[in-house]
Amino acid sequence: MMEIVSSLAEAYAKEYTSPEDDLIAEVAAYTMQTHSNAHMLSGHVQGRFLSLLSKLLKPKCILEIGTYTGYSALCLAQGLEEGGELHTLELREEDANIAKGFFERSLAKDKIKLHLGDAKTIIPTLDQTWDIVFIDADKTGYVEYFDLVVPLVKQNGLIIADNVLFHGEVLLETISGKNAKAIDTFNAHVKNDDRVEQVLATVRDGLMLIRKK
């Protein structure tokens, strides 16, 4: 795995970023202890970035694709308006149950709606338009998720896609892995879409910030 941002810069960023709340820190600690793939979790700096964006945008409706243990959902929910909702979608029952346990202990518990199943079949059933969409599930699904949600995102709404540098694999001269290829295709797909403008921010594993015009 290539180091994208130097570990010194990552540590410095963490030191000067506001701390996580207790429950959010507990989700991170629990996930590190119990999951071998804990790197999937957004983490301290990215989590605070998602929370800050959400607080600035004051969304009514947030869609998250890929709940995992609930870390990023709790961060994004911190910016919801009074009466706002966050819908988060997870395929794996085991992870969904862990997330559910943490959501129940959150101040935002009544605002978070967890859906178990395949995001591709759930998204068309949600009768909502979105202020923020966070795409963070299977990398080969990103293009489909993007095409599904763009018409449902409000004007000036924000789509955020995680892992768009895919551990640095998209930077290699020959991109060989299935997921890295899918991410590279996704990045080009977004670039060629006139309905949006975007910034590829080199935060952690790469975050694409996409505004619907």
Ligand SMILES: C[S@@+](CC[C@H](N)C(=O)[O-])C[C@H]1O[C@@H](n2cnc3c(N)ncnc32)[C@H](O)[C@@H]1O
């Ligand atoms: C990178 S993790 C999400 C991390 C989480 N957003 C966070 O920052 O804490 C990706 C999650 O997407 C889930 N996933 C994969 N394919 C999916 C699908 N088709 N529908 C819903 N969830 C899916 C995986 O089970 C996994 O828990």
